[in-house]
Each structure stands twice: as C-alpha cells, then as structure tokens.
Amino acid sequence: MENIEALREEVLAEVEKAGDLAALEDIRISALGKKGRITGLMKNLGKMDPDQRREFGQALNALKDQVASAIDMRKGDLENAALEARLSGERIDVTLPSRPSETEGRIHPISQTIDEIISIFGEMGFTLAEGPDIEDDFHNFTALNIPAEHPAREMQDTFYLPEAEDGSRLVLRTHTSPVQVRTMQSQTPPIRIVAPGRTYRSDSDMTHTPMFHQLEGLVIDEKTHMGHLKGCLLEFVKTYFELDDVPVRYRPSFFPFTEPSAEMDIGCSRKGGELKIGAGDDWLEILGCGMVHPRVLAACGLDPEKYQGFAFGIGIERLAMLKYGIPDLRTFFDTDLRWLKHYGFVPLDVPNMVRG
Ligand code: DAH
Numbered sequence: 476m477e478n479i480e481a482l483r484e485e486v487l488a489e490v491e492k493a494g495d496l497a498a499l500e501d502i503r504i505s506a507l508g509k510k511g512r513i514t515g516l517m518k519n520l521g522k523m524d525p526d527q528r529r530e531f532g533q534a535l536n537a538l539k540d541q542v543a544s545a546i547d548m549r550k551g552d553l554e555n556a557a558l559e560a561r562l563s564g565e566r567i568d569v570t571l572p573s574r575p576s577e578t579e580g581r582i583h584p585i586s587q588t589i590d591e592i593i594s595i596f597g598e599m600g601f602t603l604a605e606g607p608d609i610e611d612d613f614h615n616f617t618a619l620n621i622p623a624e625h626p627a628r629e630m631q632d633t634f635y636l637p638e639a640e641d642g643s644r645l646v647l648r649t650h651t652s653p654v655q656v657r658t659m660q661s662q663t664p665p666i667r668i669v670a671p672g673r674t675y676r677s678d679s680d681m682t683h684t685p686m687f688h689q690l691e692g693l694v695i696d697e698k699t700h701m702g703h704l705k706g707c708l709l710e711f712v713k714t715y716f717e718l719d720d721v722p723v724r725y726r727p728s729f730f731p732f733t734e735p736s737a738e739m740d741i742g743c744s745r746k747g748g749e750l751k752i753g754a755g756d757d758w759l760e761i762l763g764c765g766m767v768h769p770r771v772l773a774a775c776g777l778d779p780e781k782y783q784g785f786a787f788g789i790g791i792e793r794l795a796m797l798k799y800g801i802p803d804l805r806t807f808f809d810t811d812l813r814w815l816k817h818y819g820f821v822p823l824d825v826p827n828m829v830r831g
Pocket residue numbers: 649650651652691692730733763764765786787788789
C-alpha cells in the first residue's frame with residue numbers, strides 16, 4: 476500500500492510538471508503503458524491472497540483512474556496554451572498599412588493612365604461610356620460626317636472585316652469617336668462622357684502600332700461653347716501633368732465631325748534634348764478637339780437648333796509616354812516583364828484626386 480501512495484505522489488508530481496504534450500505522453504507511457512509503473516504493480520496481484528488482492532486491486536484501479544484523469548486535464552491545459560501561443564504568433568494587425576511594394580504584379584502604364592484621366596474627368600462630372608471594338612460603317616464613319624468616298628476614310632488606314640452577304644463590311648474602330656454617336660443615340664442631353672478604349676489602324680512603325688488607345692470626350696447641352704471646351708481641357712492638362720499652370724494654344728485644324736476644329740498644344744521646352752512640359756518656348760501637340768458638327772448631331776437624332784457641344788480625342792500612349800518618360804511606343808505592347816516591372820504601377824496605388 477505504501478508503494479501505491481508513493482507512486483501516486485510521484486506520478487502526479489510528474490504530470491503537474493510536464494512542460495509539453497510530448498513530455499506528458501512519455502509520462503503516460505511510463506505509468507500506464509504496457510511496461511509502465513502502475514501496470515507493473517498490477518502484475519503483483521496474482522501472488523496475493525484474495526482479501527489482499529481485492530483491497531490492493533481497488534486501490535490500484537483508483538490510482539489508475541486518478542492518474543489518467545490528471546493526464547487528461549494536463550493535456551487540455553497544454554493544448555490550450557499551445558493554441559494561445561500559435562494564435563498570438565499568427566496575429567495580424569489589420570490596422571497596419573499594407574506594403575504594396577512587396578506584391579509581384581504591376582499595372583500597365585496604359586491602364587494607369589486611363590484610370591488617371593477618368594478620375595480627373597470624373598471629378599469634373601463626366602461619366603464613363605464604352606463602345607465595341609468592332610464597329611459598323613455608320614458609327615465609325617457615316618454618322619461622324621465621313622460619307623463613303625470621303626478622303627478621311629483613306630486617312631485612317633482602316634482594318635476591314637470580311638464582307639457580309641449584303642456587301643457591308645464591319646471595321647475595327649479606327650478611333651473612339653463612334654462612342655460619341657452611340658451615346659447621343661442612347662442618352663438625352665445634358666451629356667458629359669469620356670470613353671477610353673482600343674483603336675486600330677493598319678499602320679506600324681516607330682511611332683505607330685496597329686492597336687493603340689484613345690480617350691474620347693463629349694459634352695452636349697443647350698448652351699455649350701468653345702470657352703467651355705478650353706476651360707475644361709486646360710483644367711485637364713494642368714491636373715494630369717500636376718502643374719499649377721500650363722501654356723496652351725489652339726491651332727485651327729480639320730476633323731469632319733467638328734466645326735470649328737482645333738488641335739491643342741501645350742508649352743514645353745526641349746533644351747539640352749530633354750523634354751519638359753509646362754514652360755519654355757516650344758509647343759507639343761496633345762489632342763484634337765472642336766465643336767460637334769451640326770450634321771453629327773442630326774445623324775444621332777439630336778436637334779442641332781437646340782443642342783450643341785464639344786468633343787475631344789486624346790492619344791493615351793502619347794500622354795503616358797510624356798508623363799512617365801517612356802521613350803519608345805512599341806515597347807508598350809512587347810509584353811516584356813522586365814519593362815513592366817520598370818514602368819508598371821503597384822496595384823494598390825489606385826490613382827484618385829486626393830492621392831494624386
Ligand atoms: N477621332 C480623331 C482621330 O482619331 C480624334 C478626335 C479629334 C476626336 C477631334 C474628337 C475630336 O472627338 O473632336 O484622329
């Protein structure tokens with residue numbers, strides 16, 4: 476009996492001290508396992524007389540139960556402690572700022588530039604419009620006052636799709652201007668939209684790629700004039716190039732869908748072979764614009780006596796090259812990962828008017 480008492484104290488003390496689950500398991504095996512200390516005492520029962528055996532047997536069974544439940548309790552405590560330790564080790568402080576520079580992916584400069592331009596015009600009250608890349612003749616040309624046989628059709632090096640049975644041919648849109656037509660057909664003025672997107676021309680050299688991007692702008696209302704156009708575009712270039720002031724000039728130009736038509740230049744300097752936007756005695760052409768031609772309004776179902784407005788078309792690659800110092804247009808579409816790592820933007824750096 477003293478053996479049992481001594482063993483009880485010994486084993487319970489060990490259990491209490493077990494520092495982890497593995498140590499606890501060792502103790503369990505050394506007490507209750509096949510060759511364990513308690514199991515060892517069980518083996519003596521056979522040599523005892525019946526009374527002694529009953530008494531000793533009961534005491535041993537009680538010890539076994541006591542040790543087993545002590546081990547269970549200790550095991551529960553150790554498991555809880557281990558879970559606590561893991562949870563606090565894996566804890567994430569969701570209030571910390573993210574570290575976007577560590578992410579692998581990059582946003583293409585074209586996407587970034589489009590987002591920036593949209594955000595600037597969005598702030599001025601423009602909404603976003605879209606149209607299909609594959610257009611019909613009416614939307615890409617006729618409604619824009621470019622009738623069949625008009626030389627402007629040749630100007631644009633159009634990609635034609637195979638002829639349909641009725642002889643008509645769809646085209647890859649040569650500019651984003653057809654979105655003007657779709658918008659005027661589907662909305663009633665006042666209209667203020669910008670429409671970015673892919674455009675296509677059969678042209679490929681240092682400064683032309685067969686696919687490129689434009690952004691179309693359109694404002695239609697009852698009292699819109701050239702002053703609105705100038706104010707709006709001046710505000711745009713100042714914000715886009717992050718300059719307090721930019722000299723601009725409008726040169727008379729020709730587009731079939733606007734009258735009058737103009738090209739807008741911004742002031743720059745090319746001293747020492749380095750292009751700087753904003754100051755200097757040189758000019759850089761950045762967009763085409765004008766007052767929407769009355770024939771275009773009429774073709775889109777709007778009354779030219781009641782409505783007028785302005786439109787503009789911007790080449791997105793050019794704007795991206797100017798702002799981010801990308802020297803070669805063709806590299807935009809080489810899908811070269813090293814190029815993208817260099818010129819691309821971190822995904823969480825979403826441009827907006829507050830953060831720039
Ligand atoms: N669609 C013209 C082009 O691709 C660009 C353009 C010029 C759009 C003047 C306009 C505009 O809306 O008013 O060359």
